[in-house]
Amino acid sequence: xxxxxxxxxxxxxxxxxxxxxxxxxxxxxxxxxxxxxxxxxxxxxxxxxxxxxxxxxxxxxxxxxxxxxxxxxxxxxxxxxxxxxxxxxxxxxxxxxxxxxxxxxxxxxxxxxxxxxxxxxxxxxxxxxxxxxxxxxxxxxxxxxxxxxxxxxxxxxxxxxxxxxxxxxxxxxxxxxxxxxxxxxxxxxxxxxxxxxxxxxxxxxxxxxxxxxxxxxxxxxxxxxxxxxxxxxxxxxxxxxxxxxxxxxxxxxxxxxxxxxxxxxxxxxxxxxxxxxxxxxxxxxxxxxxxxxxxxxxxx
Amino acid sequence: xxxxxxxxxxxxxxxxxxxxxxxxxxxxxxxxxxxxxxxxxxxxxxxxxxxxxxxxxxxxxxxxxxxxxxxxxxxxxxxx
Numbered sequence: 001x002x003x004x005x006x007x008x009x010x011x012x013x014x015x016x017x018x019x020x021x022x023x024x025x026x027x028x029x030x031x032x033x034x035x036x037x038x039x040x041x042x043x044x045x046x047x048x049x050x051x052x053x054x055x056x057x058x059x060x061x062x063x064x065x066x067x068x069x070x071x072x073x074x075x076x077x078x079x080x081x082x083x084x085x086x087x088x089x090x091x092x093x094x095x096x097x098x099x100x101x102x103x104x105x106x107x108x109x110x111x112x113x114x115x116x117x118x119x120x121x122x123x124x125x126x127x128x129x130x131x132x133x134x135x136x137x138x139x140x141x142x143x144x145x146x147x148x149x150x151x152x153x154x155x156x157x158x159x160x161x162x163x164x165x166x167x168x169x170x171x172x173x174x175x176x177x178x179x180x181x182x183x184x185x186x187x188x189x190x191x192x193x194x195x196x197x198x199x200x201x202x203x204x205x206x207x208x209x210x211x212x213x214x215x216x217x218x219x220x221x222x223x224x225x226x227x228x229x230x231x232x233x234x235x236x237x238x239x240x241x242x243x244x245x246x247x248x249x250x251x252x253x254x255x256x257x258x259x260x261x262x263x264x265x266x267x268x269x270x271x272x273x274x275x276x277x278x279x280x281x282x283x284x285x286x287x288x289x290x291x292x293x294x295x296x297x298x299x300x
Numbered sequence: 301x302x303x304x305x306x307x308x309x310x311x312x313x314x315x316x317x318x319x320x321x322x323x324x325x326x327x328x329x330x331x332x333x334x335x336x337x338x339x340x341x342x343x344x345x346x347x348x349x350x351x352x353x354x355x356x357x358x359x360x361x362x363x364x365x366x367x368x369x370x371x372x373x374x375x376x377x378x379x380x
Contacts, residue, residue: 040380055379083374099367123370124378137370177377193377221335222377275380 021300024256024267028295032068035060035291040275042085044093044127045182050277051107052287053085053095059110062277062285066293073105075112084125086132094132094151096125102132102151118154126180128188128203131158135178139165145178146190148203162201163190181227181235182276189227189235196223200232212255212264213239225251228279233259236276236284243272243289250274250289254296267296338372345369 035052042053052060057073073082076097083096097103097112099121104114121137131148139145146160163178180190181198191198196213199206211224219240226238238251251273255266273286273294282298342365349361 039375041375041378043380055375081371099370123374177373179378193373225380 022263022265023299024254024265024296025299026267026269026294027297028293029288030066030293031291032066032293034068034070035062035287035293036070037291040287041083042095042125043182043275043277044085044087045278046087046091046093046107051085051087051093052275052277053082055082057082059105059107061107062287062293064278068293071110073110073112080112084134086125086127088127088132088151089130092151094125094127096122099123099137102154104151116152116154120154124178124180126183126188126190128183129186133160133180133188133190139176139178141165141167145176145192146180158203160188160190160201160203162199162203162206163192166192179224182229182279184229184231187229187232189229191224191227194221194223198224198227200229200235209235211237211239212257212266215266216253217241219249222249225273226276228276228284230279230281234281236279238273238276238286245270246272246289251286254284254286256284256296256298265298269294334376335373338369338376341372342366342369 036054036056036058038054038056038058040052041055044051048064050062057076058070059073060068060070062068076082080097086094093105093107095103095105097115100118102116102118103112106113122134123137124135126133128148130150132151133146133148135146143165144159144161145163145165147157148160149157165176175192175194177193178190179193180188186202187200189198189200197208197210199208213223216239219242222240224237225240228236235257237255237257239253239255240249241252243250243252251269253266253268255264257264271288271290273288275287277285277287284296286294286296288294345365345368346362349358349365352358352361
């Protein structure tokens with residue numbers, strides 16, 4: 001009996017040790033010239049590429065093979081202020097031209113091709129499957145913060161279960177501004193600006209996850225900078241904090257979390273990161289603050 | 301009436317100076333306390349809006365302040 005118990009204990013110790021032996025490592029940092037330093041106002045993940053939109057109306061494509069290309073968004077007027085970027089399952093790219101106007105960008109030419117008048121303000125824009133995921137301007141406390149609609153049928157609205165607008169606080173403040181990360185299949189991770197937890201939802205069923213920020217001094221205003229789901233139980237999380245070298249906040253620590261079997265890995269990023277570009281179960285590509293592409297992998 | 305004119309002539313330049321100092325002179329990249337900066341800019345904007353010539357202009361100016369504030373918060377929270 002004692003030998004059996006010892007054997008089991010030894011086996012478990014080895015197993016746990018094997019799990020804990022995994023770590024995150026930076027394997028590649030490329031510095032393509034084409035990624036602009038301007039503020040990123042939208043990110044969209046399509047099947048072969050991740051697209052970034054900046055407030056200077058530049059559209060950047062980062063292909064999954066690492067190639068980067070850039071084009072200016074054309075067809076915009078002097079009063080247009082593009083915000084948000086969403087890639088639907090049919091490959092079309094959408095942005096908010098103004099608070100009440102949706103626009104489609106031709107991803108080959110960068111030209112703004114379509115404008116759809118919404119008659120209602122939308123603050124943020126994301127995508128899940130064939131629907132746009134967005135937040136209206138005046139979220140109602142106690143109700144769902146996010147909604148979905150097809151791009152060309154803006155009134156076919158469904159509420160998105162998950163984030164519920166908190167009661168109290170500044171109506172236009174960070175506690176009510178929803179942010180969404182990279183979705184997988186029909187699941188999207190979303191959180192409020194200053195929250196330390198996020199929800200994973202398919203629009204009908206959701207669950208809330210505490211971000212693993214206990215071990216660090218996270219930024220109070222944007223503790224979660226980005227989340228990329230890789231399955232219903234695994235994700236990468238970019239945590240915000242003060243970048244001592246640059247004297248401003250950015251993504252300073254990258255977590256990779258699996259829930260089953262439980263595994264929580266992290267790496268401190270130097271240089272720090274602006275946003276996640278793509279992620280798989282064992283690999284994550286980030287855009288660093290100095291314009292580089294950083295690849296982080298899980299090593300056994 | 302004269303006191304109102306005097307108030308405008310003194311207050312508005314001060315408000316503009318404050319707006320420049322607190323707001324637009326700082327870099328667009330988000331920094332700590334950016335949300336407070338957004339709120340300060342909105343208050344300055346509101347203050348300015350109430351000096352519009354008529355009620356409609358004032359109301360539109362207030363709406364514009366709200367949009368600017370929303371954009372400011374959005375840049376900080378969602379922009380990267």
